Amino acid sequence: MSAPILIAVDGGGTGSRYAMRRGADVVQVAGGPANVTSDFDGAIANLLSGLGKLGLSDAELAQARICMGLAGVLDDRDAARVAQAIALPRLRVVDDRAIALRGAFLATGYGAVAGIGTGSYVGVLAGGQARFAGGWGLALGDEASGAWLGREALKAALAASEGGLRSGLTETLLADGPAAIMRMAAGASANAFGQLAPDVVIAAQAGDFVAISLLRAGAAYLEASLRRLGWNKATPLVLTGGLGPVYLDYLPAEMQAVLQEPEGSALDGAFLYAAEIA
Template sequence: MTTSPNTSVLAIDGGGTRCRCALERSDGRIVVETGSANAYTDFDGTIHQLQNGIRSLAEQANTPIETLCDLPAFVGLAGVTGDAVVARLTAALPLRNVRYADDRLAAARGALGRDDGVIAHCGTGSFFAAQINGNTRFAGGWGAILGDEASAQWIGRKALTRILRHVDGFDQSSALSDEILARFKTAHAIVVFARTAKPAELGALAPLVTKHAETGDPIAMAILQSGADHIATDLRQMGWALGVGICLTGGIGQHYAPYLSDDMKDALTQPLGTPLDGAISLARDMELIDGHF
C-alpha cells in the first residue's frame, strides 16, 4: 500500500480485542498495542486505552505528545455509531487534526486498497463490505445483540447455545461440548457467564470451536458452516459475482474458507494489508487534502 513519505501521520485501529496505535514517518513505523476499544459499549475504557496508546507512542517515538496530536490522524474504532459518539471522542482526546470513523472503513481500505473486491471481516465482531466500480457499501457491524453474524463472539455464543441443547437432550455430545462443560462444570455456570460476558470474553471461546472443527467435531463444524452460510448470503446480496475477489479478514475469517461454495473458494484472495495499514492510508488522505473533507 503506497503512502507519501514526506509527512508523519498518526493512525489508530481499535476493536473488541485490541487497539493498535501507529506513527508513520519517513524513517519507518512505530506501533504500540493496548487493550480492547469499543466506543459504544465501553466509552470510558476506550478513552483510557487510547490515551495510554498515544502516550506510549509519544514515548517510543521520543516525540512530545503535543507534536503527535497536531499530526494528520485517522482513528477507526469499533462502536463509532454516529455524530454523538464522534463529538464525545473529540471532546475527550487531544487530537487536533483527526477524522473519527468506525473500524470498518480502515479494514476495507487495508484489505482492498482502492481495488474492486468484497470483504467478510470476522473478528470479535463482524461486518461485510463491497467495493465495486468505485462504490463502497458496508453492512453488518450492529453489535453482539442485534448482529455480528459469523464473528468470534457469535461463534462463542452459538457454542454455548449448542452445549445447553445437549444438556437438554436435544444434541449428541461431542469433544467440543465435553471440553466446554468441563470448563464451566454446570449449565447454570454457563448461563451466569453468558449473562454478563463481554464480546471479547465470548469470542475467546471461538478458538475451541475452530480447533475441534479441524478434527471433524460435528457441533463445531455445524457452527462454522452456519457462519459461512451467513457470509455467502450477504456477500452475494451485496453484489459479489464471479471475477470479484473475496477477502476473509479478522482473526476468525480464514476459518470459514473450507465451508464456502467452490465458486467462492476460487475467488478468495489475500488482503493487501491490515486494518492498521488502512488507517494509515486514510490518514494520508487527510494529509493530501490538508485535513478537510
C-alpha cells in the first residue's frame, strides 16, 4: 500500500505556506495571503494555487488528508464555507491559532503561547483542549500587537500635543503636527499602524518612558489573558511572532522562568490534524 499523502497549510494575512508529506518525500511551497475574512475570494484563489504548486494530480489531491489553518476563520461557519469552496473530501479547516498552538507543543501537548505580530492572541493547550483569547483584530482588540503599539503611540503623541507627557518618541511622531497624525490614521490599516511598532521598540530600548509604558501595558494584557485561560507557573510558555521576544523582559519573573522554544512549527501542528483525518 502506498504511503498516505498529508498536506499542511498555514494561511496568514500576508502569505501562506504549504507542505506535503508522502512517506519520506516532503515538498514545501509558498503562496499569497489567505485571510478568509478580509478577502474570501482572494484567499480561496491563493489556496487553490498553493495546492497546485505541490505537483499532485487531481486524484492524488482527492485522496490527500489536508489540514488548513487559516487567518480569519472565526467559527465553524467560516470553516464550512472554505471547505465548500475548496471541495476536497478529506479537508479540515481550522483557525490558524490552533495549528500554531498545537505545533508549539508538538511532543508534550501541554503549554501556552503568546503570538504577537501585526495582530495578537494567546492560547493554552492542556488535556487535548485548546483555549484562546484575543485575535479579534485591531478594531476590537489585538492588544500588545504591532498594530496596537503603533496606534497607541500615535494616541500618546496626540495627548502630548494637548499638554500630556512628552518624550523623544512623541516628539518624533509630532514632527509634522497632530493634523498629520489624524490624516494618516483616518485610513490606516492594521499593517500601516504596525509599521510604527519597530520605532516604539527602539525607543523603549533607548529608555523612552512613553514607549516603555506602552510595552508594559501590552505585557500586562498578555499576562492577564494567559492567567484567565488557566496559565500557572508549571505551564511552559512560548512567545512567537515578530514581537513575541520583545515582551520577555516585561512579563513577570514566573513567566520568564518557564519560557521555552517551540517544539514545532504551525505546519507541524497542521500535519498532526491532517493525520487524524479518517
